[in-house]
Amino acid sequence: MTEQRKSPHDLPDVSGLTIGILGGTGDQGKGLARRFALAGHRVLIGSRRAERAQEAADDLGGDLPVRGAENAVAARESDVVIIAVPWDGHRATLESVRAELAGKIVVDCVNPLGFEKGKGMFALPVEEGSAAQQAAALLPDSRVVAAFHHVSAVLLLDPGVDAMDLDVLVLGDDRDATDTVQALAGRIPGMRGVYGGRLHNAHQVEAFTANLISINRRYKAHAGLRVTDV
Amino acid sequence: MTEQRKSPHDLPDVSGLTIGILGGTGDQGKGLARRFALAGHRVLIGSRRAERAQEAADDLGGDLPVRGAENAVAARESDVVIIAVPWDGHRATLESVRAELAGKIVVDCVNPLGFEKGKGMFALPVEEGSAAQQAAALLPDSRVVAAFHHVSAVLLLDPGVDAMDLDVLVLGDDRDATDTVQALAGRIPGMRGVYGGRLHNAHQVEAFTANLISINRRYKAHAGLRVTDV
Numbered sequence: 001m002t003e004q005r006k007s008p009h010d011l012p013d014v015s016g017l018t019i020g021i022l023g024g025t026g027d028q029g030k031g032l033a034r035r036f037a038l039a040g041h042r043v044l045i046g047s048r049r050a051e052r053a054q055e056a057a058d059d060l061g062g063d064l065p066v067r068g069a070e071n072a073v074a075a076r077e078s079d080v081v082i083i084a085v086p087w088d089g090h091r092a093t094l095e096s097v098r099a100e101l102a103g104k105i106v107v108d109c110v111n112p113l114g115f116e117k118g119k120g121m122f123a124l125p126v127e128e129g130s131a132a133q134q135a136a137a138l139l140p141d142s143r144v145v146a147a148f149h150h151v152s153a154v155l156l157l158d159p160g161v162d163a164m165d166l167d168v169l170v171l172g173d174d175r176d177a178t179d180t181v182q183a184l185a186g187r188i189p190g191m192r193g194v195y196g197g198r199l200h201n202a203h204q205v206e207a208f209t210a211n212l213i214s215i216n217r218r219y220k221a222h223a224g225l226r227v228t229d230v
Numbered sequence: 231m232t233e234q235r236k237s238p239h240d241l242p243d244v245s246g247l248t249i250g251i252l253g254g255t256g257d258q259g260k261g262l263a264r265r266f267a268l269a270g271h272r273v274l275i276g277s278r279r280a281e282r283a284q285e286a287a288d289d290l291g292g293d294l295p296v297r298g299a300e301n302a303v304a305a306r307e308s309d310v311v312i313i314a315v316p317w318d319g320h321r322a323t324l325e326s327v328r329a330e331l332a333g334k335i336v337v338d339c340v341n342p343l344g345f346e347k348g349k350g351m352f353a354l355p356v357e358e359g360s361a362a363q364q365a366a367a368l369l370p371d372s373r374v375v376a377a378f379h380h381v382s383a384v385l386l387l388d389p390g391v392d393a394m395d396l397d398v399l400v401l402g403d404d405r406d407a408t409d410t411v412q413a414l415a416g417r418i419p420g421m422r423g424v425y426g427g428r429l430h431n432a433h434q435v436e437a438f439t440a441n442l443i444s445i446n447r448r449y450k451a452h453a454g455l456r457v458t459d460v
Binding site: 119120121122123165166169171194195196197198200201203204205207208210211214215218219221222223224225226227228229230 | 349350351352353395396399401424425426427428430431433434435437438440441444445448449451452453454455456457458459460
């Protein structure tokens with residue numbers, strides 16, 4: 001895994017950033033909180049109720065630099081804020097913290113998926129095109145980036161897994177913001193942030209999570225993607 | 231590249247199959263024709279005009295078992311037929327060879343993409359959901375599979391490239407058909423066929439080609455995808 005990789009530019013040093021995770025009480029949010037804290041980041045788990053957020057932080061063990069707070073507090077006190085709420089709470093959560101997110105990099109990792117018996121998972125239509133584009137529409141004063149859609153919550157939370165094995169596709173229209181999020185992805189062992197296109201091409205990355213779920217089912221795997229020749 | 235891979239089942243022996251490629255005069259079709267012929271398959275390049283198809287076959291060099299034919303002839307004489315026409319010819323081509331494709335495995339690798347200056351590539355809306363679903367709707371008597379969307383035509387045609395480096399996502403609702411196409415992908419060195427979900431989840435795989443084009447541009451690469459943990 002040490003083959004040479006093309007790097008079109010140097011990524012910024014993000015080691016000192018505090019990371020907020022709204023919806024951090026769910027498995028994916030908690031898993032990302034755990035990995036970023038293990039990498040040395042101060043992490044704030046956000047939830048509608050501070051006590052629930054603190055419970056999630058406590059679940060991760062007292063040694064890690066993670067604490068819980070109300071969504072607005074977590075957003076205000078963080079440098080970069082990850083949105084990891086369920087799709088049906090996406091719009092309301094973002095509207096509730098619009099002011100606190102102004103000027104910040106907001107990383108949307110929400111996958112708008114539905115399930116039907118006999119059909120399985122499928123992508124839900126989103127008026128704005130994708131969850132990430134909805135976030136950009138709701139947060140005109142934030143720098144919205146889409147990333148971390150395909151990361152397995154199970155692996156993130158598994159203490160037996162030292163390193164992940166996937167590239168995180170990072171999409172956005174603001175180069176400094178995507179560079180920062182690529183660098184953040186690279187803070188987690190075995191993860192690499194790869195630029196994945198503009199925000200108007202986020203839908204298919206979100207929707208592809210349905211395919212990964214099918215792949216996981218067929219192969220009894222926790223599949224991820226690697227981008228070759230990059 | 232010899233790490234152990236999970237195989238949920240054995241794939242069939244497809245070494246004797248004749249492969250038809252409609253739209254085989256374009257770069258992607260020609261590239262696939264070249265690689266399948268190098269792997270020992272008899273290949274029929276199809277086009278609206280037999281002479282153009284034969285020219286494309288001749289371009290690949292006389293040593294390979296490739297010949298050109300009219301689309302209907304190529305479809306009728308092949309065991310598996312790959313659809314590699316431009317999106318704007320997709321519907322008309324399929325309607326013109328519906329009878330010849332009946333009962334066959336039809337592999338759609340068409341990416342419905344548009345381009346706008348300042349925006350770049352993006353996915354076009356398709357009434358049926360995706361090119362592959364359109365094919366399934368137009369060809370009720372065929373077994374439609376979606377695959378080979380992300381394969382770089384440049385690499386397929388490059389005589390200096392001995393092996394590809396990507397997994398081919400194979401989608402479909404017919405298990406025998408997807409197994410066959412996975413096995414076919416595996417005939418090309420460095421390629422592996424990975425089941426990628428049902429046909430209703432083909433849109434995002436087709437659309438993701440727009441992201442790969444962005445990635446190629448940013449990293450000056452010919453990017454492909456690998457699926458990890460499979």
